[in-house]
Amino acid sequence: MVTPWEVKGEIDYDKLIDRFGTERVEESLLKRIQAVAGELHPLLTRGIFYSHRDMDWILDEYKRGNRFFLYTGRGPSSQVHVGHMLPWVFTKWLQDVMDVRLYFQITDDEKFLFRDFDRLAESTRVGYENVLDIIALGFDPERTRVIMDSKLIRRMYPLALRVARRITFSTVKAVFGFTPSSNVGEIFYTSIQAVPCFLESVRKGRNVPCLIPCGIDQDPHFRIARDVAPQLGYFKPALIHNKLVPSLRGMQAKMSASDPTSAIFVTDEAETAREHVMDAMTGGGATVEEHRKYGGKPEICPVYHYYAYFFEWDDDYLKEIYATCRSGSRLCGDCKAELADKVVSFLDRHQEKREEARDRVQEFMLTEEELPEHEPA
Ligand code: TYM
Numbered sequence: 001m002v003t004p005w006e007v008k009g010e011i012d013y014d015k016l017i018d019r020f021g022t023e024r025v026e027e028s029l030l031k032r033i034q035a036v037a038g039e040l041h042p043l044l045t046r047g048i049f050y051s052h053r054d055m056d057w058i059l060d061e062y063k064r065g066n067r068f069f070l071y072t073g074r075g076p077s078s079q080v081h082v083g084h085m086l087p088w089v090f091t092k093w094l095q096d097v098m099d100v101r102l103y104f105q106i107t108d109d110e111k112f113l114f115r116d117f118d119r120l121a122e123s124t125r126v127g128y129e130n131v132l133d134i135i136a137l138g139f140d141p142e143r144t145r146v147i148m149d150s151k152l153i154r155r156m157y158p159l160a161l162r163v164a165r166r167i168t169f170s171t172v173k174a175v176f177g178f179t180p181s182s183n184v185g186e187i188f189y190t191s192i193q194a195v196p197c198f199l200e201s202v203r204k205g206r207n208v209p210c211l212i213p214c215g216i217d218q219d220p221h222f223r224i225a226r227d228v229a230p231q232l233g234y235f236k237p238a239l240i241h242n243k244l245v246p247s248l249r250g251m252q253a254k255m256s257a258s259d260p261t262s263a264i265f266v267t268d269e270a271e272t273a274r275e276h277v278m279d280a281m282t283g284g285g286a287t288v289e290e291h292r293k294y295g296g297k298p299e300i301c302p303v304y305h306y307y308a309y310f311f312e313w314d315d316d317y318l319k320e321i322y323a324t325c326r327s328g329s330r331l332c333g334d335c336k337a338e339l340a341d342k343v344v345s346f347l348d349r350h351q352e353k354r355e356e357a358r359d360r361v362q363e364f365m366l367t368e369e370e371l372p373e374h375e376p377a
Helices: 013-020 027-037 055-063 082-098 108-113 120-136 149-164 169-176 184-204 216-232 270-278 288-294 302-307 315-327 332-364
Strands: 049-053 069-074 102-106 144-148 210-215 238-242 250-254
Touching: 013 049, 013 216, 027 055, 027 082, 049 216, 055 238, 069 082, 069 120, 069 184, 082 210, 082 238, 102 120, 102 184, 108 120, 108 149, 108 184, 120 144, 120 149, 120 332, 144 149, 144 332, 149 184, 149 216, 169 184, 169 216, 184 210, 184 216, 210 216, 216 238, 250 302, 270 332, 302 315, 302 332
Parallel strands: 069 102, 069 210, 102 144, 210 238
Antiparallel strands: 049 238
16 A cells, blocks of 8 residues: 555565556666666666656656746655755756756655644744754755745645645545545645645746656645646646655655654654664575575565665676675675664765754745746735
């Protein structure tokens, strides 16, 4: 089961493509992206960004000089974990190579409505904490506007209303599984997540293509936004989806803030992160003897998967790890220790940049003055 709020069981990513009706990122698309961007990001070549909607159209428009804008987001329920960073790292790359604007939505309203917090102020506070991680990734302040929903709602509301009027309860019930006990804010919420898809068109007073890099779990919101878009006279937002980083506890679950032992938070202390990595499940044999004899199973090993997220490790090195795990010569303890070192040095660097971001928050926040008072009729 995959919804924006819950992912249960091992995900069959091929099935999701069929069920959601998206398209696979094929070799031919990679070639086209490379031709336009001049390079390919490892998240593409390693098959982590694997599905899309209308990427071809985005590239066609771009080549004709009709630049798209990027839109991505965060629901601030907790500190950020390394899974959340994937779509953002990729978004930053797209911003750099394509030279485009980005709207980054922080849905503090969502996390209040879905009961992650009892007070909206708490959700907003965590949202500003998360903004530090976004800035630490190195987004360009000139081209990046962060939307804190509760602070910008006056300008977003007219657009949210136009979206909401075109979404029925039976649609959101079918897409998200709402029940009669769901609160009415939850039922309305998808209209808010749709707003940034059209915000640049409203700001510019002409239709601007939108590209959303995000985890596949967020796709249901944008299926609805895509249905509504033509009725409002806007382009449908295009998407490119990443697979979800698995839990440290095993491939059957995704890394999730609601289970801290499943995750590495980017604010974790070095020792906590190291412990979490060293306690991770692996695809290794039950004993060292068995492992040496029969070898491990990297396919089902979260630790092996994590190696792919550290881009300094090149494809040849990943192949070597795969082969030595399979043959039984590489032991899980060594594999985890090497990953733990890498994670700790990443956290060190990130946390330093995160601290430097503290006095830069306002530089990135979208203000009411930057948006027109009412949407064009
Ligand atoms: P949130 O905060 O749950 O997740 C933020 C982004 O991280 C992705 N993600 C993951 N990616 C890889 N591995 C994981 N284990 C993992 N868990 C989450 C999500 O798919 C998402 O891209 N409602 C949204 C906030 C939002 C948004 C958006 C997200 C508002 N507008 C536009 C993407 C695009 C949310 O709660 O995301």
